[in-house]
Amino acid sequence: MISGAEIVIRCLQEEKVDCVFGYPGGSVLHIYDALFKQDQVKHILVRHEQAAVHAADAYSRSSQRVGVALVTSGPGVTNTVTGIATAYMDSIPMVVITGQVPTQYIGQDAFQECDTVGITRPCVKHNFLVKDVKDLALTIKKAFHIAATGRPGPVVVDIPKDITAQMCEFDYPKTIQMRSYNPVVKGHLGQIKKAVQILQEAKRPIIYTGGGVILSDAAGKLTQLARKLNFPVTNTLMGLGGYPATDRQFVGMLGMHGTFEANNAMHYADVILAVGARFDDRVIGNPEHFSGEKRRVIHIDIDPSSISKRVKVDVPIVGNVGDVVDEMLKLLDSGFKTDPEVADWWKQIEEWRGRESLRYKQENHIMPQYVVEKLYEVTKGEAFVTSDVGQHQMFAAQYYKFDKPRRWINSGGLGTMGVGLPYGMGVLMANPDAQVACITGEASIQMCIQEMSTCKQYGLPVKIINLNNGMLGMVRQWQEMFYSKRYSQSYVTSLPDFVKLAESYGHVGIKIEKPEDVEPALRKAFTEHKDDLVFMDFIIDPAANVFPMVAAGKGLTEMILAEDL
Amino acid sequence: MRHIISILIENESGALSRVAGLFSARGYNIESLTVAPTEDPSLSRMTILTSGSDEVLEQITKQLNKLVDVVKVVDLSEAAHVERELMLIKVRATGKDREEMKRMADIFRGRIIDVTESTFVIELTGASAKLDSFIAALDAGLILETVRTGVCGIGRGDRILKV
Numbered sequence: 001m002i003s004g005a006e007i008v009i010r011c012l013q014e015e016k017v018d019c020v021f022g023y024p025g026g027s028v029l030h031i032y033d034a035l036f037k038q039d040q041v042k043h044i045l046v047r048h049e050q051a052a053v054h055a056a057d058a059y060s061r062s063s064q065r066v067g068v069a070l071v072t073s074g075p076g077v078t079n080t081v082t083g084i085a086t087a088y089m090d091s092i093p094m095v096v097i098t099g100q101v102p103t104q105y106i107g108q109d110a111f112q113e114c115d116t117v118g119i120t121r122p123c124v125k126h127n128f129l130v131k132d133v134k135d136l137a138l139t140i141k142k143a144f145h146i147a148a149t150g151r152p153g154p155v156v157v158d159i160p161k162d163i164t165a166q167m168c169e170f171d172y173p174k175t176i177q178m179r180s181y182n183p184v185v186k187g188h189l190g191q192i193k194k195a196v197q198i199l200q201e202a203k204r205p206i207i208y209t210g211g212g213v214i215l216s217d218a219a220g221k222l223t224q225l226a227r228k229l230n231f232p233v234t235n236t237l238m239g240l241g242g243y244p245a246t247d248r249q250f251v252g253m254l255g256m257h258g259t260f261e262a263n264n265a266m267h268y269a270d271v272i273l274a275v276g277a278r279f280d281d282r283v284i285g286n287p288e289h290f291s292g293e294k295r296r297v298i299h300i301d302i303d304p305s306s307i308s309k310r311v312k313v314d315v316p317i318v319g320n321v322g323d324v325v326d327e328m329l330k331l332l333d334s335g336f337k338t339d340p341e342v343a344d345w346w347k348q349i350e351e352w353r354g355r356e357s358l359r360y361k362q363e364n365h366i367m368p369q370y371v372v373e374k375l376y377e378v379t380k381g382e383a384f385v386t387s388d389v390g391q392h393q394m395f396a397a398q399y400y401k402f403d404k405p406r407r408w409i410n411s412g413g414l415g416t417m418g419v420g421l422p423y424g425m426g427v428l429m430a431n432p433d434a435q436v437a438c439i440t441g442e443a444s445i446q447m448c449i450q451e452m453s454t455c456k457q458y459g460l461p462v463k464i465i466n467l468n469n470g471m472l473g474m475v476r477q478w479q480e481m482f483y484s485k486r487y488s489q490s491y492v493t494s495l496p497d498f499v500k501l502a503e504s505y506g507h508v509g510i511k512i513e514k515p516e517d518v519e520p521a522l523r524k525a526f527t528e529h530k531d532d533l534v535f536m537d538f539i540i541d542p543a544a545n546v547f548p549m550v551a552a553g554k555g556l557t558e559m560i561l562a563e564d565l
Numbered sequence: 566m567r568h569i570i571s572i573l574i575e576n577e578s579g580a581l582s583r584v585a586g587l588f589s590a591r592g593y594n595i596e597s598l599t600v601a602p603t604e605d606p607s608l609s610r611m612t613i614l615t616s617g618s619d620e621v622l623e624q625i626t627k628q629l630n631k632l633v634d635v636v637k638v639v640d641l642s643e644a645a646h647v648e649r650e651l652m653l654i655k656v657r658a659t660g661k662d663r664e665e666m667k668r669m670a671d672i673f674r675g676r677i678i679d680v681t682e683s684t685f686v687i688e689l690t691g692a693s694a695k696l697d698s699f700i701a702a703l704d705a706g707l708i709l710e711t712v713r714t715g716v717c718g719i720g721r722g723d724r725i726l727k728v
Contacts, residue, residue, distance in 0.1 A: 117579055118579075118582070121579075121582065121583060121586055122586055122590050125633065126633040126634075129578075129579075146633055151631075178633075179636055179728060180574075180575055180633060180634055180635060180636040181633050303631070304627045304630070304631075305624060305627035305628050305630075305631055308620070308623065309624060
């Protein structure tokens with residue numbers, strides 16, 4: 001017989017969890033005691049529970065394993081909600097173990113009590129309150145199973161303190177069957193055949209792929225498929241790295257800040273092969289404008305509710321992206337002929353590409369785009385890049401060319417500022433020798449800046465690329481364009497000295513004010529200070545804006561380009 | 566369009582709030598919702614009366630199926646089915662109204678299940694429209710209280726919702 005707390009740790013060991021991000025407190029003291037008595041599961045003590053969940057999330061994003069966070073009841077839980085919602089929106093498999101007040105106190109407004117299951121319910125794939133120590137191991141098994149299968153997502157397991165003290169036999173189930181949860185894996189063969197037929201007839205095709213390709217580790221297969229078809233490929237923000245960005249067939253990211261060629265190709269395509277993407281508002285713009293063109297849509301997704309949610313789909317294929325693409329490849333092997341008109345389509349795309357919609361001028365001020373391009377050169381495109389949310393996120397997505405999946409780590413769905421630094425921590429725990437750059441801004445970084453302390457404690461050498469324009473850049477951009485330059489609350493007047501701040505945490509800080517200093521600073525950070533956290537404070541052009549831009553409510557082809565201004 | 570969604574769901578605490586939360590979070594209508602355990606106490610059966618376009622209904626069933634506790638979902642109104650609702654209605658029954666109330670209850674095949682000097686409680690079962698017409702047929706001033714269970718329904722013949 002072992003205690004509930006020991007059962008929790010044994011379960012984590014059985015799941016081969018090597019690292020947990022967390023913060024102790026009253027309700028989880030037994031669990032922390034059990035954690036202390038072993039060394040298989042490492043614990044990373046964060047400085048705020050939100051960061052624990054973000055780090056666990058990035059651990060998963062960068063490794064395909066399930067991320068794990070451990071927090072106490074009440075405020076410990078409420079602090080995790082942003083992190084859980086972030087993971088939920090991007091379908092990231094994660095298990096969050098939360099302490100709860102003892103069973104007999106539940107509902108009594110006890111100290112540090114909150115209704116964890118109720119508060120987290122709308123932003124988890126599933127959650128559990130464990131009421132009997134005999135159910136504990138099975139519940140944790142279910143949590144890992146649910147988190148990682150089907151459309152992945154975060155699962156919360158809420159464990160009252162008394163249960164972690166009770167004694168019970170430990171028996172971890174090897175497999176699990178749930179009558180109410182059986183996600184589809186294989187796609188319907190008839191539908192796949194129909195899809196291949198349509199691809200054969202396509203004259204203006206596009207392959208549009210999203211986070212599903214990354215999550216199902218199907219980037220390799222998808223690349224094979226795209227090469228075989230010789231169709232243009234565009235990625236969503238979440239899908240970057242699903243197809244090599246340096247490849248000729250890649251037309252760039254699409255959507256609100258997508259390239260001219262990607263948005264036009266998407267809009268005017270007669271056949272869209274959508275793979276693990278969900279046609280969200282930032283991708284297709286105004287849905288009525290989008291549906292103005294006649295086209296056929298093939299949609300592969302593991303989640304049936306993603307299909308025909310925003311755009312009517314002609315050939316729905318529910319299944320795991322990897323398995324479905326495999327089937328498609330098999331069918332294509334038995335003879336596939338691209339329609340000769342696709343050559344004309346490529347000519348059109350090259351013409352669009354000729355507009356060079358990502359062009360910018362590097363003059364006196366440091367341009368943020370320039371910093372990202374230099375980062376790409378210095379890291380040879382091999383870095384893991386995390387970002388926060390705003391202009392810098394878009395610059396990172398547009399100018400860092402991701403050739404591999406799981407290298408681009410950002411909050412696409414929820415758009416959570418503050419994720420960048422804890423994401424860097426999570427990536428480094430899963431990939432200890434990797435180069436990790438956190439592209440951020442002076443506003444976002446301050447939302448989780450306390451984690452510099454965690455980075456010091458565990459020696460996590462995140463390279464922070466602070467694109468500092470003294471403004472909430474994306475808010476300022478909208479105010480400039482749509483609110484007659486009334487910059488309501490979008491600038492920050494009392495920024496810290498980031499160099500000194502980094503130094504006070506025991507890290508290296510560099511301030512960069514001239515364009516010619518950009519590359520040397522980056523090189524120094526990635527060579528001389530390879531093993532240090534380096535905070536690079538780039539003072540950039542405060543007027544820089546993200547283009548192309550599809551304004552809210554506008555159609556995909558109604559882009560504002562930098563050249564228009 | 567009016568739809569009756571039948572759901573088999575694990576009979577666990579919080580299951581109802583998952584369903585209700587889904588409807589409110591995604592802006593779907595719930596006109597009525599009834600739930601109780603089935604002959605297998607580990608399963609509950611829920612009936613939701615909702616409305617919406619075909620696209621909305623497709624999303625409702627897909628989203629319900631996505632809930633981990635939901636075992637099966639069926640839109641009963643897609644095919645032949647029977648539906649019933651139970652109403653208890655308390656009316657003033659004094660003087661000549663007493664006889665009139667008794668007569669109305671008989672016409673609608675209701676039963677009087679509680680009698681005092683001045684009131685009746687009438688139990689009435691049927692399709693929702695029948696309950697509506699009963700209310701409409703009474704003098705509104707005489708209705709003291711009504712309580713309705715909401716619709717529950719079941720497929721006809723071989724249409725069976727079971728694990």
